[in-house]
Amino acid sequence: MTAPAQNASATILPFAEPLKAVRDTRPLRLITCGSVDDGKSTLIGRLLWDTKAVKEDQAATLARDSGGQNDLGLPDFALLLDGLQAEREQGITIDVAYRYFSTDRRSFIVADTPGHEQYTRNMATGASTADLAILLADARAGLLEQTRRHATIAALMGIRQFVLAVNKIDLVHYDKAIFDRISHEFREFALSLGVRQITAIPMSALKGENVVYPADASMPWYDGPTLVETLELATVRSTQAGGFRLPVQRVVRPGESFRGYQGTVAGGSVKPGDSVVILPSGTVANVSRIVTFDLVRNAAVAGDAITLVLDRQVDVARGDVIVSLDGQPMTGHHFDAQLVSLQPGGIEPGKRYWLKSGSRRQRVAVEPISQLELATGKWQPHASTLAMNAIGKVRLSFEELAVFDAYEQNRSTGAFILIDPDTLNTVAGGMITAKRGEVGGIHRGQGGEGQRVVLSLPADLAEQLMASELFTNRRDETEVKRMTAKQAAELFSNAGGDI
Amino acid sequence: MPLSVQETEVKNPPVSRPPLDPHLKALENEAIHIFREVAAEFEKPVMLYSIGKDSSVLLHLARKAFYPGRVPFPLLHVDTTWKFKEMIEFRDQIAEKYDLDLVVHTNPRGAEEGITPFSHGSALYTDIMKTEALRQALDAGGYDAAFGGARRDEEASRAKERIYSFRTPDHKWDPRNQRPELWNVYNGMVRKGESVRAFPLSNWTEVDIWRYIQAEDIPLVPLYYAAERPYVERDGMMILAEDPRLELLPGETVQQGMIRFRTLGCFPLTGAIRSTASNLEEVIAELEIATVSERQGRAIDRDQSGSMEKKKREGYF
Numbered sequence: 001m002t003a004p005a006q007n008a009s010a011t012i013l014p015f016a017e018p019l020k021a022v023r024d025t026r027p028l029r030l031i032t033c034g035s036v037d038d039g040k041s042t043l044i045g046r047l048l049w050d051t052k053a054v055k056e057d058q059a060a061t062l063a064r065d066s067g068g069q070n071d072l073g074l075p076d077f078a079l080l081l082d083g084l085q086a087e088r089e090q091g092i093t094i095d096v097a098y099r100y101f102s103t104d105r106r107s108f109i110v111a112d113t114p115g116h117e118q119y120t121r122n123m124a125t126g127a128s129t130a131d132l133a134i135l136l137a138d139a140r141a142g143l144l145e146q147t148r149r150h151a152t153i154a155a156l157m158g159i160r161q162f163v164l165a166v167n168k169i170d171l172v173h174y175d176k177a178i179f180d181r182i183s184h185e186f187r188e189f190a191l192s193l194g195v196r197q198i199t200a201i202p203m204s205a206l207k208g209e210n211v212v213y214p215a216d217a218s219m220p221w222y223d224g225p226t227l228v229e230t231l232e233l234a235t236v237r238s239t240q241a242g243g244f245r246l247p248v249q250r251v252v253r254p255g256e257s258f259r260g261y262q263g264t265v266a267g268g269s270v271k272p273g274d275s276v277v278i279l280p281s282g283t284v285a286n287v288s289r290i291v292t293f294d295l296v297r298n299a300a301v302a303g304d305a306i307t308l309v310l311d312r313q314v315d316v317a318r319g320d321v322i323v324s325l326d327g328q329p330m331t332g333h334h335f336d337a338q339l340v341s342l343q344p345g346g347i348e349p350g351k352r353y354w355l356k357s358g359s360r361r362q363r364v365a366v367e368p369i370s371q372l373e374l375a376t377g378k379w380q381p382h383a384s385t386l387a388m389n390a391i392g393k394v395r396l397s398f399e400e401l402a403v404f405d406a407y408e409q410n411r412s413t414g415a416f417i418l419i420d421p422d423t424l425n426t427v428a429g430g431m432i433t434a435k436r437g438e439v440g441g442i443h444r445g446q447g448g449e450g451q452r453v454v455l456s457l458p459a460d461l462a463e464q465l466m467a468s469e470l471f472t473n474r475r476d477e478t479e480v481k482r483m484t485a486k487q488a489a490e491l492f493s494n495a496g497g498d499i
Numbered sequence: 500m501p502l503s504v505q506e507t508e509v510k511n512p513p514v515s516r517p518p519l520d521p522h523l524k525a526l527e528n529e530a531i532h533i534f535r536e537v538a539a540e541f542e543k544p545v546m547l548y549s550i551g552k553d554s555s556v557l558l559h560l561a562r563k564a565f566y567p568g569r570v571p572f573p574l575l576h577v578d579t580t581w582k583f584k585e586m587i588e589f590r591d592q593i594a595e596k597y598d599l600d601l602v603v604h605t606n607p608r609g610a611e612e613g614i615t616p617f618s619h620g621s622a623l624y625t626d627i628m629k630t631e632a633l634r635q636a637l638d639a640g641g642y643d644a645a646f647g648g649a650r651r652d653e654e655a656s657r658a659k660e661r662i663y664s665f666r667t668p669d670h671k672w673d674p675r676n677q678r679p680e681l682w683n684v685y686n687g688m689v690r691k692g693e694s695v696r697a698f699p700l701s702n703w704t705e706v707d708i709w710r711y712i713q714a715e716d717i718p719l720v721p722l723y724y725a726a727e728r729p730y731v732e733r734d735g736m737m738i739l740a741e742d743p744r745l746e747l748l749p750g751e752t753v754q755q756g757m758i759r760f761r762t763l764g765c766f767p768l769t770g771a772i773r774s775t776a777s778n779l780e781e782v783i784a785e786l787e788i789a790t791v792s793e794r795q796g797r798a799i800d801r802d803q804s805g806s807m808e809k810k811k812r813e814g815y816f
Binding site: 025026027095096097098099100102106107109121122124125128129249250252253254258260262263264291292293294303304305307318342354356357358359411412415416417419424425426429 | 522
């Protein structure tokens with residue numbers, strides 16, 4: 001039974017030299033979006049195959065289960081990817097799967113998510129941890145509504161790097177004009193979502209052209225990077241720039257003399273001597289030591305799992321956040337957020353849910369405001385239950401003081417999940433957009449009489465301003481909307497005032 | 500039962516090492532985060548300890564996560580009584596050296612009903628001596644969370660498993676109905692009797708495990724390194740021939756050769772590979788040009804396609 005696979009592996013797998021993994025960077029997490037028709041399974045299979053992540057016995061199982069191969073002598077990659085019995089039986093992908101491959105420059109974690117519309121929730125799950133999204137388009141069909149939908153969700157979940165894979169380019173005779181048209185159209189759309197790092201690549205996943213290996217012979221007009229080259233050079237998100245954040249997971253007291261606060265740094269950096277504030281209590285202390293198993297360290301940065309020792313006896317418990325004195329997060333009882341509804345019951349107005357963010361769990365009431373119409377990208381007023389797969393804007397109201405950053409500033413302290421108190425299931429994933437005044441709206445903060453300025457800026461300039469400490473410190477007094485230049489022009493032409 | 504309320508200081512304080520590369524550091528940070536989160540949210544966690552390389556890495560990460568405190572939960576070893584002799588010796592040494600609470604459980608049906616891998620076939624034997632034994636031990640301990648060393652790159656059904664993998668009171672896994680898992684925010688809410696299996700190594704690959712063992716100088720059972728050992732060829736596998744309970748079948752002879760193991764389990768079900776890699780550097784070099792996956796030597800994965808998923812649904816790790 002294993003004979004066909006051995007034939008295949010003998011001809012396909014070039015095991016020439018050892019993979020010398022350097023890995024001087026963190027793994028890149030990415031998500032692939034597209035349906036079976038776009039060739040998503042083939043693309044991922046090709047990536048795993050050409051980077052030698054598929055071993056011979058796995059290929060043999062594959063060949064045994066598929067019973068046949070395509071005309072290139074490759075097994076049916078979809079079987080490699082669809083791990084669950086139900087998926088194999090029904091020939092569909094129903095859940096997020098994680099794949100691993102590496103090159104000699106870097107390793108990659110791929111969240112492989114199903115493409116059907118009803119699986120928005122799976123895509124949101126996969127996108128939550130991703131730094132980059134690969135969006136697949138069939139060169140024959142061009143951009144579909146589904147591609148726009150996926151790009152919208154990816155942008156909403158905070159992904160700022162897109163790769164458009166214009167697949168099956170061989171089936172349009174490697175026509176440069178077709179590739180140019182699709183990639184131009186996509187670029188325009190991605191820019192309107194606030195995503196500016198866009199790479200479009202013409203490829204044939206089936207033939208392995210421009211995936212791992214370049215295709216100079218068939219596409220002499222394309223001199224850009226292959227998919228893997230693009231992934232190798234992509235940036236991994238870091239939240240080291242903002243203020244220090246340490247959500248306290250547990251307090252460690254191995255004896256009378258030692259009291260440490262254990263957690264993973266969720267933003268910024270810290271060193272002994274720094275002044276910190278414990279939120280929500282507001283108590284101030286100084287850092288005396290950073291303890292890890294390896295040695296006492298003189299600094300820790302975002303991502304590090306550490307134990308922090310303070311210079312005085314203070315009341316700190318699990319769920320508290322230790323933050324830098326300068327550049328503190330927002331605290332309050334009311335916040336604006338966007339969320340994705342994940343379960344059949346939806347998100348009900350007024351119902352009290354558990355909200356978990358970092359290591360903190362607290363009660364919250366959720367009030368839907370509007371819902372994103374994925375087909376058009378427009379927000380429609382919506383105050384009733386947000387059904388499964390819906391993306392909504394909501395107001396959150398807490399009984400106890402809550403601590404957040406805006407998701408745009410910090411993907412860790414700005415993110416949360418909602419847990420249904422009846423089923424204990426995870427029912428929503430959410431992102432904080434802003435703090436809301438007690439009466440509502442930042443614009444009513446001074447009785448509607450305060451002076452405000454509306455600016456229209458190029459996106460790169462706005463991002464630099466928003467990354468500044470001055471802006472970060474007063475983020476909760478501001479409102480930011482991204483739009484195309486055309487939309488901005490309309491807004492300003494309709495606006496009153498001397499602007 | 501030791502609890503984290505009043506912890507004592509660790510024995511064998513750590514030694515200073517060169518910093519990890521950013522790739523391994525990121526994986527380590529993620530695993531430590533998961534350990535701390537589970538230990539804080541659950542009432543009675545336990546760590547499944549199978550003595551293999553993944554368990555050794557898991558234990559090392561647990562010691563790092565809770566330092567300078569002691570590991571605040573016991574280790575559970577499900578002993579089928581058919582493990583390699585060197586595994587059991589290693590287990591007892593490690594428990595002593597690191598001052599760990601070790602719980603060992605064997606399903607009494609094994610001895611009572613004479614269930615062995617030879618007499619009952621690998622599927623039934625595994626079901627009773629591993630899956631059922633694990634359920635017994637978890638029920639007896641009243642554990643609401645159990646750490647395991649499973650990795651998503653090991654097997655197709657594991658690629659879809661969550662880091663917090665929810666189990667019903669009878670330990671069933673429902674792959675079609677898993678809780679969504681976003682960012683690194685884990686939902687640790689369960690009802691009485693329900694539990695989670697938590698997998699801090701979910702995002703590690705086999706190469707990562709070996710490189711981490713090297714970087715952190717983690718001790719392993721010597722069977723992972725090649726040596727001259729006696730073996731018998733059976734069903735296309737090389738089975739270690741040193742346990743007197745291994746009876747030779749007609750036509751079988753004991754041979755000698757340089758062999759080692761890529762995974763360790765019950766000796767009658769675990770095949771060796773021919774190898775000259777007698778130390779860590781050589782094992783890693785060999786691994787980087789390997790063309791077969793590590794589970795290829797495992798008889799229990801080969802029973803049928805999708806067999807791991809089936810076992811997991813029934814409560815296997």
